[in-house]
Amino acid sequence: MKYFEFIKMHGLGNDFVIIDNRQNLVKIKKKETLKKIASRNFGIGCDQILIIERYDAKNAEVTIFNNDGSEAEACGNGVRCVASYLMNKQSTTEIRIKTISGNLYCWIENESCFVNMGKPCFDWNVIPLSKQFEKQIIKIDEFDLFCVSIGNPHAVIFFKDLNELNKIDIEKIGIKIQKSDIFPESVNVEFATILEDKTIRMKVWERGAGRTLACGSGACATLVAANQQNLSPRKNDIILDGGKLTIDWLESEDLIMSGEVNLVFKGNFYSD
Numbered sequence: 001m002k003y004f005e006f007i008k009m010h011g012l013g014n015d016f017v018i019i020d021n022r023q024n025l026v027k028i029k030k031k032e033t034l035k036k037i038a039s040r041n042f043g044i045g046c047d048q049i050l051i052i053e054r055y056d057a058k059n060a061e062v063t064i065f066n067n068d069g070s071e072a073e074a075c076g077n078g079v080r081c082v083a084s085y086l087m088n089k090q091s092t093t094e095i096r097i098k099t100i101s102g103n104l105y106c107w108i109e110n111e112s113c114f115v116n117m118g119k120p121c122f123d124w125n126v127i128p129l130s131k132q133f134e135k136q137i138i139k140i141d142e143f144d145l146f147c148v149s150i151g152n153p154h155a156v157i158f159f160k161d162l163n164e165l166n167k168i169d170i171e172k173i174g175i176k177i178q179k180s181d182i183f184p185e186s187v188n189v190e191f192a193t194i195l196e197d198k199t200i201r202m203k204v205w206e207r208g209a210g211r212t213l214a215c216g217s218g219a220c221a222t223l224v225a226a227n228q229q230n231l232s233p234r235k236n237d238i239i240l241d242g243g244k245l246t247i248d249w250l251e252s253e254d255l256i257m258s259g260e261v262n263l264v265f266k267g268n269f270y271s272d
Helices: 031-038 076-090 162-166 170-178 216-228
Strands: 002-011 014-020 048-055 059-066 094-099 102-109 112-116 137-140 143-149 153-158 188-194 200-206 235-240 243-249 255-259 262-271
Touching (some): 014 076, 031 048, 048 076, 059 076, 076 094, 143 170, 153 216, 162 188, 170 188, 188 216, 200 216, 216 235, 216 243
Parallel strands (some): 014 048, 059 094
Antiparallel strands (some): 002 262, 048 059, 102 112, 188 200, 235 243, 243 255
């Protein structure tokens, strides 16, 4: 029976299994194997799996999978976890990580891990949507969805207050929106409101992972959606189920995300 080493990390409860597979020792990219690794009953348990394909002191390449075995374009919290792990391992303070959606520059500052998530994209072909709409906000039933790509597709819904947000059936509405013909590649759905202190409260239903405690790219999408609707400045704290992320949408249009990451444990996973 073969086995491979892994580490378990999380960013605000958004948890990840990270595997150094530079030697390609185990064939772990089969969908059933990935689903077993991610299972909280039959495996390690996680929201996403991040496989390190290569790295050196300044660069790394990572492949990202959701817990249903599908490949993901982006995962802000997961990239921060990998970056923190590699920077600590190599005693460096910055690294560039390549994903299928682009290169993400990461660094450590004041015990927080930062990542430049790049620029948001509003092009319907890139998000993608099934067709071009007149406005960035699309209506599905009674919900107004602000659609944007942060390397992966997002639809953000704002509610008038926390009381209204807390009444929403996240799973039911999230699945319904994901299955809409408007989103040919499905979509991550964020549910948000502006709190009394002007910070943003957000909940998420992720594509390929379901309900998670945090979503980095979703927090970026929510900040952009709030700013574009005159609900927030370009820098704000996003309060998620698992904690706080700070998002800064620079004048250069780059989105900078920062927050805590934690190493939970290391171990071996035995594969048939």
